[in-house]
Amino acid sequence: MAIIVNAAKCIGCGSCVLLCPEEALDVSPSFVVEVDSENCTECLTCLDCCSNDALGEST
């Protein structure tokens, strides 16, 4: 399982970045969230923070 970002929906508002307990997210220069898979624990907090339904889990 991993966190996947739908680049077409992500606006780069950064709310998931701020609330990620592992600080495993960042906003790219194109304003799309990037996931650091080394540090991501897949706690899914980011999914609860996203107002644009841009984050999901891959199986």
Added chain:
Amino acid sequence: MAAARLPHSKMGKMKTDIVIIGSGIGGLCAGALLAHSGYKTIVLERMPIAGGRYTSVKYKGYTVPTASWMLLYGKDDPVYKTLQEVGAPEIEMRGAGTPMARYRISGNIYDWPEKGALRYLLSVASHDEDEVNRVMTALGQAMSEETPSNEISFRDWLFQYTRNEAIHSIFQAQIATWCGMNADELPAGEFIRALLSFRGKSDFRIPKNGLKDIIDALEKVIKENGGEVWKLTAVKQIVVQDGESRSIIAERNGNEMEIEASVVISNIGPKKTIELAGVGNFSESYLREVNEKVRPSVGMDYLFITDKPLLDFPGTLYTTDTRRKVSWSVPTMMWPEHAPNGKHLLHGFAVPRSTLDYDPKEEHDIFMQDLMDVFPDFKKCGGQLLLRRNFCGEWPCTRAWQGYDVTQETPIENLYNVGDGAKPEGWIVGSGAAESGRIVARKIMERIKPWGR
């Protein structure tokens, strides 16, 4: 047309006076006032924290706002008034002091003086006293005699009195910073009303831990008065019957529940309110109005870490001669605690040339050029990016452009909108959202008694 109830026979049920969907500053101001007046109030928040775009969090050791930074009107701010009215303990806040702001105009930096500030700035931008008098007289008349129409943009209105781009840029910098819009997008009448609401009251204040201190205080008031603030609780439906809101269906900890409420207050924006209550429950004209009016204001927001403060005062520097008209501040000049020892924050905020159509990557490149132009020693001072953000869409500067808000009442009885899609005229950003919550709380208190009384 009534929306059908969800077919869940084993759904948990509750009854309350007030349900508030969303815990932004509009919802929490309304909630605190109503709970303090004896209304059983339940606030439902989708996210893990309360406050929405009006709070702050610790991120990599720095205090970072989720969007809004400060109270704008000091003790006249609707947020401050609400805290006072509900008996919340005084929150430690600091202001910028003097000068509150500086402006970079044609390469030179000028302090915002305590008196006669606008005339002074226009004079240094224009060097033509006739032109300055013309603009100041027009503004004076607009503020005291006849408010301009909202049918004309502020930029077009100002063009009647001056074509001096240095003057236009001063206003553009203010409008971008405080509204997340451009002067050619902001209705002239609304700009004048905003100036009037600011007159003698502009007093920017930041709490010790950022706006979280305010959100925590409001949440505490709601809980101490028998209310609830539930996080990680998503509302799935506003149940409407016979033109009246009756209850909401929410999901919490994997369970669905129905909460019957005398009043439902939506703090999630007018468009989402319609979505949850069902399009079929609204008239064509209301749907058209919301669709045409409610469009988000936007902004490119940057936080940088530096080893030294890049400004030597705690107020705001407006650069009117950069590619975008940018506002800059060093919040750690006001509160050193907002960064780890020996580090500082630099905040920059700019609005794209059009808020309706822009390329974020292109805006990023422009912003970085402006940064290097204003702070050539940025890299020497250890400057590095902490966070870049694009406030837009469902996480905007404001849900509705200033002057394009919908009313707090909806066509559905006992269903209200609060927040920055329902700001009253002349009130801006978070303070406008808070004022909408205060208006709705007053209306409810006039109409409905608390349950059981």
